Amino acid sequence: MNVLVIGSGGREHALVWKLRQSRHVEALSCAPGNAGIGRYADLVPMKATDLEGLARFAKENRIDLTVVGPEQPLVLGIVDLFESQGMRIFGPTKAAARLEGSKVFAKDFMATHSIPTARFKSFHSSERLEAERFIDDLAPPIVVKADGLAAGKGVLICETMESAIVALDEVMVKKSFGSAGDKVLIEEFLVGEEASVFAITDGERFITLAPAQDHKRILDGDLGKNTGGMGAYAPAPVVTDAILRRVVDEIILPTLKGMEVAGTPYRGCLYCGLMITETGPKVIEYNCRLGDPEAQVVIPLIDGDLAEMLLAVATGTLDQHVARQHAASAVCVVMASRGYPDDYETGMSIQGLDSVSLEEGIVVFHAGTRRDGEQILTSGGRVLGVTAIGYDHDLQGTIRNAYRAIQRIAFDGAYYRSDIGGKALKYIDTTRK
Numbered sequence: 304m305n306v307l308v309i310g311s312g313g314r315e316h317a318l319v320w321k322l323r324q325s326r327h328v329e330a331l332s333c334a335p336g337n338a339g340i341g342r343y344a345d346l347v348p349m350k351a352t353d354l355e356g357l358a359r360f361a362k363e364n365r366i367d368l369t370v371v372g373p374e375q376p377l378v379l380g381i382v383d384l385f386e387s388q389g390m391r392i393f394g395p396t397k398a399a400a401r402l403e404g405s406k407v408f409a410k411d412f413m414a415t416h417s418i419p420t421a422r423f424k425s426f427h428s429s430e431r432l433e434a435e436r437f438i439d440d441l442a443p444p445i446v447v448k449a450d451g452l453a454a455g456k457g458v459l460i461c462e463t464m465e466s467a468i469v470a471l472d473e474v475m476v477k478k479s480f481g482s483a484g485d486k487v488l489i490e491e492f493l494v495g496e497e498a499s500v501f502a503i504t505d506g507e508r509f510i511t512l513a514p515a516q517d518h519k520r521i522l523d524g525d526l527g528k529n530t531g532g533m534g535a536y537a538p539a540p541v542v543t544d545a546i547l548r549r550v551v552d553e554i555i556l557p558t559l560k561g562m563e564v565a566g567t568p569y570r571g572c573l574y575c576g577l578m579i580t581e582t583g584p585k586v587i588e589y590n591c592r593l594g595d596p597e598a599q600v601v602i603p604l605i606d607g608d609l610a611e612m613l614l615a616v617a618t619g620t621l622d623q624h625v626a627r628q629h630a631a632s633a634v635c636v637v638m639a640s641r642g643y644p645d646d647y648e649t650g651m652s653i654q655g656l657d658s659v660s661l662e663e664g665i666v667v668f669h670a671g672t673r674r675d676g677e678q679i680l681t682s683g684g685r686v687l688g689v690t691a692i693g694y695d696h697d698l699q700g701t702i703r704n705a706y707r708a709i710q711r712i713a714f715d716g717a718y719y720r721s722d723i724g725g726k727a728l729k730y731i732d733t734t735r736k
Contacts, residue, residue: 304325304327304328304329304330304367304368304610304614305329305330305332305364305365305366305367305368306322306328306330306331306332306366306367306368306369306370306610307332307333307334307347307357307360307361307364307366307368307369307370308322308331308332308333308334308336308340308344308369308370308372309333309334309351309357309369309370309371309372309373309376309381310333310334310336310351310371310372310373311333311335311336311337311340311351312337312372312373312595312670312671312683312685313595313596313598313599313635313637313668313669313670313685313687313688314372314373314592314593314594314595314596314598314599315333315336315337315340315372315373316337316339316340316599316668316669316670316688317598317599317602317603317668317688318370318372318593318598318602318609319331319333319336319340319343319344320343320602320666320668321602321603321605321609322370322609322610323343323344324608324609325608325609325610325611326608327608327610327611327614328610330345331343331344331345332344332345332346332347332360332364332366333345333346333347334346334347334348334349334350334351334357334360335347335348335349335350335351337669337670337671337672337673337682338669338672338673338674338679338680339667339668339669339672339679340669341674347360351372351373351375351376352375352376352379354376354379354380354381354384355384357369357376357381358381358384358385358388358390361385361390362388362390366390367391367614368391368392368393368610368613368614368617369385369390369391369392369393370392370393370394370613371392371393371394371571371592372592372593373592374400374403374404374452374590374591374592375452377394377395377397377400377403377571377591377592378397378400378401378403378404378452378591379397380396380397381394382394382395382396382397382400382571383396383397391614391617391618392617393571393572393613393614393616393617394570394571394572394591394592395569395570395571395573395591396567396570398567399562399567399568399569399570399571399591400591401567402558402562402569402573402589402590402591403452403574403588403589403590403591403592404451404452404591405450405451405486406448406449406450406451406488406588407425407450407486407488409588409589410423410425410488410490411425412558412561413586415561416557416558416560416561417557418553418554418557418558418561418586419553419554419583419584419585419586420490420585420586420587421446421490421491421492421493421578421585421587422441422490422491423488423489423490423491424437424488424489424490425450425486425487425488425489426486426487426489427485427486428474428475428484428485428486428487431471431475431476434471434475434487434489435468435471437489438464438467438468438471438489439464441489441491442491443461443462443463443464443467443492444460444461444462444492445460445461445464445467445489445490445491445492446458446459446460446461446488446489446490446491446492447459447461447467447470447471447474447487447488447489448487448488448489448490449474449480449483449484449486449487449488450483450484450485450486450487450488451480451482451483451484451485451486452483453480453481453483453484457474457480457483457484458529459473459474459529460492460529467489471487474487475487493578493580493585493587494578494580494581495578495579495580495581495585496516496541496578496579496726497516497517497519497576497577497578497579497587498514498515498516498539498541498542498577498579498584499514499515499516499517499535499539499574499575499576499577499594499597500512500514500542500547500550500554500555500574500575500577501515501572501573501574501575501593501594501597501601502555502559502572502573502575503571503572503612503613503616503621503626504559504569504570504571504572504573504616504621505570505615505616505617505618505619505620505621506559506562506563506568506569506570506619507559507563507568507619507621508621508622509555509559509573509621510612510621510624510626511547511550511551511555512601512604512605512628513537513538513600513601513604513628514537514538514539514541514542514547515535515536515537515538515539515594515597515600515601516535516536516537516539516541516726516727517532517534517535517594517596517597518532518533518534518535518720518722518723519531519532519533520533521533521639521643521644521720522720523720523721523722524722528644528645529644530639530643530644530684530685531595531644531684531685532594532595532596532597532637532685533596533636533637533639533685533719533720533723534596534634534635534636534637534688534719534720534723534724535594535596535597535599535600535634535635535723536600536632536633536634536635536698536701536702536723536724536727537597537600537601537604537632537633538604538632539727540727540730540731541579541726541727541730542577542579546579546583546584549583549584550575550577550584553583553584554575554577554584554586555573555575558573558575558589559573570616570617570619571591571592571616572591572592572593573589573591574589574590574591574592574593574594574597575589576588576589576590576594595670596635596637596668596670596685596688599633599635599668599688599690600633600634600635600690601633603629603631603633603666603690603692604628604629604631604632604633604692605626605627605628605629606627606628606629607625607626607627611624612624612626629694630694630696631692631693631694631696632692632693632696632697632698632701633690633691633692633693633701634690634691634693634698634701634702634704634705634723634724635668635688635689635690635691635705635723636688636689636690636705636706636709636719636720636723637670637685637686637687637688637689637719637720638685638686638687638688638689638709638712638714638717638718638719639684639685639686639717639718639719640671640681640683640684640685640686640716640717640718641715641716641717641718642684642716643684643685643718644684647684647716648716649671649680649681649682649683650680650681650682651680651681651714651715651716652678652679652680652714652715653672653678653679653680653681653686653687653712653713653714654712654713654714655711655712655713656679656712658711658712659689659708659711659712663704663708664691664692664693664694664701664704665689665690665691665692665704665705665708666690666692667687667688667689667690667708667712668687668688668690669686669687669688670683670685670686670687670688671683671684671685671686672686672687681714686714686717687712689705689708689709689712690705691704691705691708698724698727698728698731699728699731701724702723702724702725705723705724706721
């Protein structure tokens with residue numbers, strides 16, 4: 304097969320890395336890619352949002368399967384465009400991608416189909432006073448969300464009513480998230496532990512991947528600002544077999560059925576961002592693609608041919624695919640630029656990338672890098688996802704291996720959290736007692 308991957312981050316590097324291992328993949332391209340992806344695929348200098356250009360490239364280069372990494376082209380309708388031209392593509396249609404493209408649509412969908420989630424109300428930017436009144440009805444913490452896409456940063460967790468009012472100003476008045484804040488969602492804060500469950504689906508059948516746990520806050524101990532994700536690990540022990548059955552029965556199945564009934568069947572990756580509460584799993588958000596950095600720990604745990612799986616989704620033949628997972632753990636620690644998620648500098652030379660290898664259980668997925676001659680330079684806020692893979696059922700050892708690898712990689716201003724995966728250890732300790 305001739306495969307095209309769209310995107311330029313760590314998630315896309317993980318996809319390309321796994322697809323390159325497929326016996327079916329002869330040629331592999333990535334648009335636009337990054338310095339790390341360039342080791343495995345031909346880079347195409349084309350933006351992920353250039354839908355017409357990407358369609359032309361796929362036609363002219365006889366691409367057999369296109370795999371879309373980021374959410375923006377999906378929300379813009381790249382799947383509809385490719386399918387209208389008879390091309391195979393992995394991802395949901397524009398109508399189905401509204402589950403991520405509009406948080407208000409998603410919450411209304413959950414309410415209609417009795418999918419467990421937090422209490423909420425939505426408001427237009429002109430309904431400021433009504434929004435304030437609803438805030439008065441909630442006990443802090445209070446969650447304020449911009450409705451549209453905001454690069455993973457449009458969620459504000461407010462510890463007091465006063466800070467929730469300030470958050471309203473940020474979204475509605477100052478337009479800190481642009482048109483994504485034309486509508487705002489206000490909801491109660493769910494108490495529990497977060498987890499992510501991914502369903503790879505052709506609209507009827509689905510496969511669940513290893514449950515993962517992301518770390519959104521910039522600082523250790525889940526403090527500081529929200530980011531696109533500072534690290535992840537899988538499998539997440541908070542998602543027990545019993546919890547996963549509830550996720551399937553109460554969330555995934557009703558979601559797929561609801562989308563089918565609405566005439567917008569969901570194909571691709573359905574990301575269920577969950578809070579595991581005392582009363583069970585509840586949906587925080589849907590995404591219409593693999594998470595980042597969760598993909599960097601979930602994809603390495605797939606025991607099988609990723610190209611076969613994604614093609615089965617695109618052709619509606621997932622019932623013919625056998626899904627397996629490695630009995631292993633994976634931990635990804637993100638190395639970010641100083642200042643992220645606010646202003647940060649780029650162009651820093653990265654040292655030590657050749658000092659780690661898969662033979663010692665380490666893969667470094669590039670998120671924000673570019674090549675300048677023989678040098679690899681930083682080009683984004685999240686720069687690298689240093690991922691350790693452990694096959695000995697020792698999550699603590701996998702965590703140690705990831706941090707040992709990080710000690711051998713450096714760039715000016717590098718920052719990373721030191722507690723990725725730590726939440727899982729309490730479950731392991733409990734098991735051993």
